[in-house]
Amino acid sequence: MELILHDYWRSSAAYRVRIALNLAALNYERSVVDLLNADHKDESFIALNPQGLVPALAIDGHVLSQSLAIIEYLSETRNLGLIPDHPMERWRVRAISYCIAMEIHPICNLSVSQLVHELSERKISIKSGCMNLFRRDSLQLNGIWVIAKLGSIVMETQYPWPMCA
Numbered sequence: 490m491e492l493i494l495h496d497y498w499r500s501s502a503a504y505r506v507r508i509a510l511n512l513a514a515l516n517y518e519r520s521v522v523d524l525l526n527a528d529h530k531d532e533s534f535i536a537l538n539p540q541g542l543v544p545a546l547a548i549d550g551h552v553l554s555q556s557l558a559i560i561e562y563l564s565e566t567r568n569l570g571l572i573p574d575h576p577m578e579r580w581r582v583r584a585i586s587y588c589i590a591m592e593i594h595p596i597c598n599l600s601v602s603q604l605v606h607e608l609s610e611r612k613i614s615i616k617s618g619c620m621n622l623f624r625r626d627s628l629q630l631n632g633i634w635v636i637a638k639l640g641s642i643v644m645e646t647q648y649p650w651p652m653c654a
């Protein structure tokens with residue numbers, strides 16, 4: 490069955506999904522969507538993910554978008570145990586993951602950072618903006634690395650962030 494990750498090396502959202510695919514020991518093909526070359530705006534990619542964002546994962550006869558939803562799908566269908574059973578633990582791992590995926594990530598996205606760079610007349614760059622946010626976020630989320638070590642959806646969101654920034 491076709492298993493293709495539409496992927497870009499510097500995408501932290503795609504990186505999350507690569508971690509989950511590797512935890513599941515799944516063999517997958519990688520199809521490079523070069524963001525700097527605007528491949529994600531190409532009609533052929535928009536046909537796969539109308540949002541025009543990486544990653545997109547072709548799996549089980551469907552093309553899935555949204556990295557956290559993909560990770561939850563993989564966890565449920567490949568029995569990875571990335572989402573705790575207990576509601577309070579589930580809340581905790583989701584809350585920490587969402588801090589990265591929903592608060593920090595969107596404003597540091599390529600299209601947004603290019604716009605901010607342009608509007609600020611090149612005074613604000615992606616590097617200065619997102620590394621400051623990461624430090625602040627780490628301080629607020631005390632104990633984050635302990636949870637990440639246990640192996641949960643938190644690991645997929647936390648680890649790629651400083652690596653790709």
Ligand SMILES: N[C@@H](CCC(=O)N[C@@H](CS)C(=O)NCC(=O)O)C(=O)O
Nearest residue numbers: 500501502542543555556598599600
């Ligand atoms: N919430 C989405 C975010 C996906 C996303 O923002 N991907 C970035 C790369 S990390 C992208 O494709 N950016 C292209 C752009 O901003 O034009 C997810 O988690 O999959």
